[in-house]
Amino acid sequence: MSDPVTALKGLKNTGGFASISEVGPTGMITLRGDLSAKPVIKAAVAASGVTMPEQGRIGSEGNHAMAWMSPDELLILCAYGDVHDRLAALNKKLSGQHTLAVNVSDARAMFRVRGAHAREVIAKVAPVDMHPDAFTPGMFRRTRFAQVPAAFWMPEPDVVQVICFRSVARYMYDLLGMAAQSRSEVGYFRR
Amino acid sequence: MLTIHCPNCGVTAEETEFHAHGEAHLKRFGPGSSEDDFESYLFMRKNPKGVHFERWRHQYGCGKWFHVARCTTTLEIFGSYSAQTTEPPKEIINHIENRRPDWNATEAPK
Numbered sequence: 001m002s003d004p005v006t007a008l009k010g011l012k013n014t015g016g017f018a019s020i021s022e023v024g025p026t027g028m029i030t031l032r033g034d035l036s037a038k039p040v041i042k043a044a045v046a047a048s049g050v051t052m053p054e055q056g057r058i059g060s061e062g063n064h065a066m067a068w069m070s071p072d073e074l075l076i077l078c079a080y081g082d083v084h085d086r087l088a089a090l091n092k093k094l095s096g097q098h099t100l101a102v103n104v105s106d107a108r109a110m111f112r113v114r115g116a117h118a119r120e121v122i123a124k125v126a127p128v129d130m131h132p133d134a135f136t137p138g139m140f141r142r143t144r145f146a147q148v149p150a151a152f153w154m155p156e157p158d159v160v161q162v163i164c165f166r167s168v169a170r171y172m173y174d175l176l177g178m179a180a181q182s183r184s185e186v187g188y189f190r191r
Numbered sequence: 192m193l194t195i196h197c198p199n200c201g202v203t204a205e206e207t208e209f210h211a212h213g214e215a216h217l218k219r220f221g222p223g224s225s226e227d228d229f230e231s232y233l234f235m236r237k238n239p240k241g242v243h244f245e246r247w248r249h250q251y252g253c254g255k256w257f258h259v260a261r262c263t264t265t266l267e268i269f270g271s272y273s274a275q276t277t278e279p280p281k282e283i284i285n286h287i288e289n290r291r292p293d294w295n296a297t298e299a300p301k
């Protein structure tokens with residue numbers, strides 16, 4: 001089998017006030033269906049190893065996570081190598097249910113923005129209130145980053161994890177790098 | 192700039208995260224309808240100065256559709272409501288009547 005390759009081969013930019021790095025290959029499964037149906041919830045929880053996230057939130061357990069994408073969509077994150085097994089188990093549990101589960105690992109790119117002013121990088125490019133009281137860890141937000149769709153959450157303080165389509169990975173990397181240019185921090189969210 | 196609330200995912204954001212899709216609550220006239228009805232369904236749209244009901248989609252967010260009632264002159268938003276309805280809910284109508292005493296509720300789509 002061929003080795004998985006991310007869009008930018010793990011590119012990293014440490015020249016700015018926050019570091020931007022492409023995250024290595026990550027397993028991602030999109031699950032669409034009725035999120036209020038018990039069998040769907042059960043299957044999603046079993047496949048992700050994480051409890052069902054509430055609206056607009058992400059739950060994580062070690063390196064697995066599950067995010068609420070829309071009223072009928074979840075995103076399961078896991079190790080890249082596990083995705084086939086998890087998807088097969090998920091589909092088995094969902095047989096007979098009106099659902100759709102797809103491996104989207106290679107259709108996406110993921111970035112990590114790290115630094116004391118990481119929130120500012122996001123605030124510059126997305127129409128989201130990034131004040132520490134407004135956007136808190138555990139929240140998961142789909143929005144636009146400048147001209148492209150993106151989703152993000154904060155796995156820990158001062159770290160923002162961003163998911164976008166693979167086709168716009170380079171745009172996203174350059175955009176985040178520009179927003180994080182050294183000495184362009186505003187200090188708006190300083191307490 | 193409009194600040195819009197999506198009732199499907201609970202997000203409130205400025206309008207660039209969304210996309211407007213024109214007049215709401217149109218009644219579809221398909222095959223078998225009169226030419227006049229079909230023409231008006233396809234092309235004729237209200238363009239009111241004041242209270243207006245529109246379809247919006249949370250384009251960059253959850254991707255879902257919903258309705259927005261707003262004022263085209265002041266850009267005030269009266270409220271968002273479900274896409275799964277053929278007319279604005281009572282709360283929205285009441286709220287508009289409070290905010291715009293001159294507005295005639297019989298102008299609301301039915």
Ligand SMILES: [Zn+2]
Binds near residue numbers: 199201254255
């Ligand atoms: Zn939404």
